[in-house]
Structure formats: C-alpha cells, structure tokens
Amino acid sequence: MGEVIVITSGKGGVGKTTTSANLGCGLALSGKKVALVDADIGLRNLDVVMGLENRIVYDLVDVVEGNCKLKNALIKDKRYAGLYLLPAAQTRDKDAVSPEQMQKLCQSLKDEGFDYIIIDCPAGIEQGFKNAIAGADRALVVTTPEVSAVRDADRIIGLLEAHELSNPGLILNRLRVDMVKKGEMMSIDDVTEILAVEVIGVVPDDESIVITTNKGEPAVTDEHSKAGQAYRNITRRILGEDVPLMDLETEETWMDKIKKFFRRG
Amino acid sequence: MITFDQDPYKPSNAFGTAPEPEEEAPEVALTQTGNRMEDIIEEADLANEAAQQAEQEEGDAMPLPPFSKEHMAYFYKGNLRSGMSLEYDGTIVILGDVNPGAQVKATGNIIVLGALKGVAHAGSSGEPEAYVFALNMNPVQLRIGDLITRFPDGERSKSLKNPEYAYAEDGVVYVSAFE
Numbered sequence: 001m002g003e004v005i006v007i008t009s010g011k012g013g014v015g016k017t018t019t020s021a022n023l024g025c026g027l028a029l030s031g032k033k034v035a036l037v038d039a040d041i042g043l044r045n046l047d048v049v050m051g052l053e054n055r056i057v058y059d060l061v062d063v064v065e066g067n068c069k070l071k072n073a074l075i076k077d078k079r080y081a082g083l084y085l086l087p088a089a090q091t092r093d094k095d096a097v098s099p100e101q102m103q104k105l106c107q108s109l110k111d112e113g114f115d116y117i118i119i120d121c122p123a124g125i126e127q128g129f130k131n132a133i134a135g136a137d138r139a140l141v142v143t144t145p146e147v148s149a150v151r152d153a154d155r156i157i158g159l160l161e162a163h164e165l166s167n168p169g170l171i172l173n174r175l176r177v178d179m180v181k182k183g184e185m186m187s188i189d190d191v192t193e194i195l196a197v198e199v200i201g202v203v204p205d206d207e208s209i210v211i212t213t214n215k216g217e218p219a220v221t222d223e224h225s226k227a228g229q230a231y232r233n234i235t236r237r238i239l240g241e242d243v244p245l246m247d248l249e250t251e252e253t254w255m256d257k258i259k260k261f262f263r264r265g
Numbered sequence: 266m267i268t269f270d271q272d273p274y275k276p277s278n279a280f281g282t283a284p285e286p287e288e289e290a291p292e293v294a295l296t297q298t299g300n301r302m303e304d305i306i307e308e309a310d311l312a313n314e315a316a317q318q319a320e321q322e323e324g325d326a327m328p329l330p331p332f333s334k335e336h337m338a339y340f341y342k343g344n345l346r347s348g349m350s351l352e353y354d355g356t357i358v359i360l361g362d363v364n365p366g367a368q369v370k371a372t373g374n375i376i377v378l379g380a381l382k383g384v385a386h387a388g389s390s391g392e393p394e395a396y397v398f399a400l401n402m403n404p405v406q407l408r409i410g411d412l413i414t415r416f417p418d419g420e421r422s423k424s425l426k427n428p429e430y431a432y433a434e435d436g437v438v439y440v441s442a443f444e
Contacts, residue, residue: 154347154365154366155346155348158348158349159348194365196344
C-alpha cells in the first residue's frame with residue numbers, strides 16, 4: 001500500500017521543489033521505494049534539482065496520453081536505491097492533464113509497488129494545483145516565515161480542507177533564529193497561531209541548500225548541513241517516528257560573547 | 266462566563282432595536298473562490314428544504330410565526346481561512362478564528378468566539394444597530410451598516426486578548442471591552 005504525499009505552498013519560491021527532492025531522497029535512504037512526481041508541467045524543475053535532466057526521454061504527459069508505458073518514463077536515480085523520478089513535460093501546459101488522469105496515474109504508481117509517491121505541486125491555486133492534489137492521500141504545506149507566504153499557506157490549507165485533505169503537515173522553511181530573536185522575523189509560534197496546523201518540520205535558513213541544489217545533490221545526504229538534518233528529521237516523522245523539533249540555536253562564537261559582555265556593561 | 270440579564274433572543278438596549286421581522290427562509294453562502302464547501306451548502310439546503318416542506322405540509326392556512334432576523338443565527342465551527350467568505354441573512358456565530366483574507370458578512374450581528382483578523386461586516390444591508398463581538402478583536406477592516414472603519418496602523422498589542430465588541434453610534438464605530 002503506497003501513500004501519495006503532495007508538497008504544496010500556494011506561493012512560489014518557498015522551497016516546494018527542494019523539499020520534495022530532499023524528502024524523496026531521505027525516504028529512499030530509509031529503504032523505501034519512492035516515486036517523485038513533478039506536477040509542474042511547463043515549468044519543470046525537479047529533474048534539474050535532482051541532477052537528472054539529461055536522462056529524460058518520456059514525461060508525465062506522455063504517460064497520461066498513452067505514448068509510453070509508466071515504467072519507461074520513470075527515471076531511476078542511480079545514486080539512491082529505490083528512488084525514481086517522473087518528470088513533467090516542458091513543452092506543454094497545465095491543461096494537458098486532468099485531475100482524473102492524475103488520480104489514475106497515482107493509482108498505477110501505487111500498483112507498481114511504490115511505498116511513497118511524492119508530488120511536487122506547482123505554485124498557484126489553478127489547474128496545476130487541482131491536478132497535483134487530485135490523487136493525494138496526504139498534504140504537506142511549505143511556507144517561509146513571511147506574511148505573504150503564510151497568507152498563501154492559509155488559503156491553501158482552506159482549499160485542501162475543501163478537497164478532503166484535512167490536517168496537512170506544515171513545514172516552516174528558511175527560519176533564521178537570530179532574526180526571530182530580534183523580533184524581525186515571525187517565530188514558529190507566530191506562524192502556527194495563524195495557520196493552526198501541526199508543524200511537521202522546521203528547516204533553518206542554510207547556505208548549503210543553495211550549493212547542494214545547484215550541484216543536483218539533495219542536502220539531506222550532507223551529514224554536516226543543518227538543513228539536511230532538518231529534512232532527515234522530517235523524513236523520520238513521515239515514517240511515523242516521534243522526533244522532537246531540533247534545536248536551531250547557532251553556537252555562540254567568542255566574538256558574540258565579547259559583544260554580549262560589552263552590551264551588558 | 267457570559268450572562269444575559271435579559272432575554273438572550275432580544276437585542277439589549279445598548280445595541281438598539283431589532284430590525285423589521287421578515288418571513289423569508291434564511292440563506293447561507295459560504296464561498297471560496299473557485300471552490301464550493303459542499304457539505305456546508307448542503308446543510309443549508311437541507312435546512313431550507315425542511316423549512317419549505319414544513320410550509321407546504323401546513324398549507325397556506327397556517328402561516329409560520331413571524332420571526333426577526335435576530336432570532337436566526339448561523340453557527341460555523343472551524344477556522345475561516347484566507348479566501349473564504351461566509352454570508353448570512355441573520356446573525357453569524359463563528360466558533361473559531363477568522364484569519365486575514367477571510368470575510369464575514371451578516372445582515373445581523375457577528376460573534377466570533379476566537380480571533381477576528383479578517384474583514385467583518387455586520388448589518389450588511391444597512392442596519393447601524395448591528396454589532397461585532399470577538400474574543401480577540403484585531404480585524405483588517407470592520408464594517409457596520411454603511412460605515413467602514415479600520416484599526417489604527419501598527420499591530421495591536423498581542424497580550425490584549427480581552428473580549429471586545431464594536432458598535433456604531435452617530436456615524437462612528439466604537440470598540441469597547443465586553444464586561
């Protein structure tokens with residue numbers, strides 16, 4: 001029995017694709033058979049983030065239209081056993097697929113024996129969003145601690161509830177603890193007060209994400225990356241483990257200590 | 266604990282007299298652009314149907330007793346999220362929060378047992394006697410009857426979580442603590 005998880009946000013640029021890639025990788029590293037599905041038809045990115053762009057022959061639209069078999073379109077990631085990618089078409093648009101077709105696709109992926117099917121949802125609330133959530137069993141909403149992203153996440157949660165995907169998990173991305181402390185950024189509590197959903201993970205703002213994303217290697221594989229650790233924790237929570245939210249406090253350097261000393265004085 | 270020293274079905278003097286009674290079946294519209302909240306609408310439809318059926322069974326000889334809009338309240342349980350709007354011909358009671366970007370519109374009063382952070386319009390067909398009550402009053406905009414008002418710029422203190430109600434008097438909207 002597979003589970004279809006849709007990663008969505010409403011607002012663009014908050015880290016849906018990065019989150020999809022990292023969670024897919026993390027689940028595959030835990031020994032699960034995972035299919036990553038890029039539902040962002042016309043603006044595909046997931047293949048680039050995964051470093052698999054040059055191996056695309058067939059895509060999601062080809063599968064839906066019956067031009068090829070599902071197996072032919074799935075790209076096996078050689079670095080991680082059990083990880084497959086179903087890329088989106090780049091030359092078509094969101095209307096090329098209907099929600100019914102997506103439901104069918106999710107079902108056939110489940111029949112293929114995948115444990116987790118992760119759908120990278122496009123930004124917005126139009127056709128692409130409706131397609132992406134059509135076959136989902138569970139939703140994860142990604143947001144950053146910005147008023148605009150939180151507002152869009154709120155709208156998305158409402159829309160998910162209307163489509164019987166209630167109680168989505170929230171992933172708070174790009175949190176900067178130093179700014180929260182100064183009161184310049186919304187804290188976890190500020191966000192949950194508005195959204196009132198369960199927080200499944202908090203990912204700190206981390207430069208290494210940019211580096212790993214550009215290299216086509218998800219951060220989750222980097223032992224030293226804080227964001228990678230956060231994604232590993234989220235993966236374990238998805239698998240049903242009870243993992244406490246990690247301590248995001250950055251260590252004080254001796255320079256900070258001196259500054260603090262003078263401020264006190 | 267909120268206690269009423271008067272008949273709870275009658276508006277207290279502080280909020281003026283009740284609007285003219287009407288004999289219409291109540292209408293509820295909970296919309297979400299591009300989406301229907303089907304269960305809610307169905308519920309409302311069922312209520313309407315039941316009312317119509319009762320009317321038909323009793324025939325024209327037995328008219329329904331007249332009721333004021335104040336007597337009709339629509340209860341909504343849950344949070345109203347951005348993009349949702351709740352409209353009702355009568356009073357709305359919300360057991361939950363009204364988030365920024367959400368809208369509540371009632372011809373009667375609006376009672377939010379939670380935080381009001383969106384837009385509320387009480388007395389939407391022009392009744393200045395309507396009021397808005399919230400456990401945590403922090404709306405983007407408040408409309409009562411034909412008046413539109415907004416809170417002064419700058420976030421209201423978060424520790425301020427006392428129940429408050431807003432009412433209109435002589436063309437000005439007042440917000441005061443509920444005691």
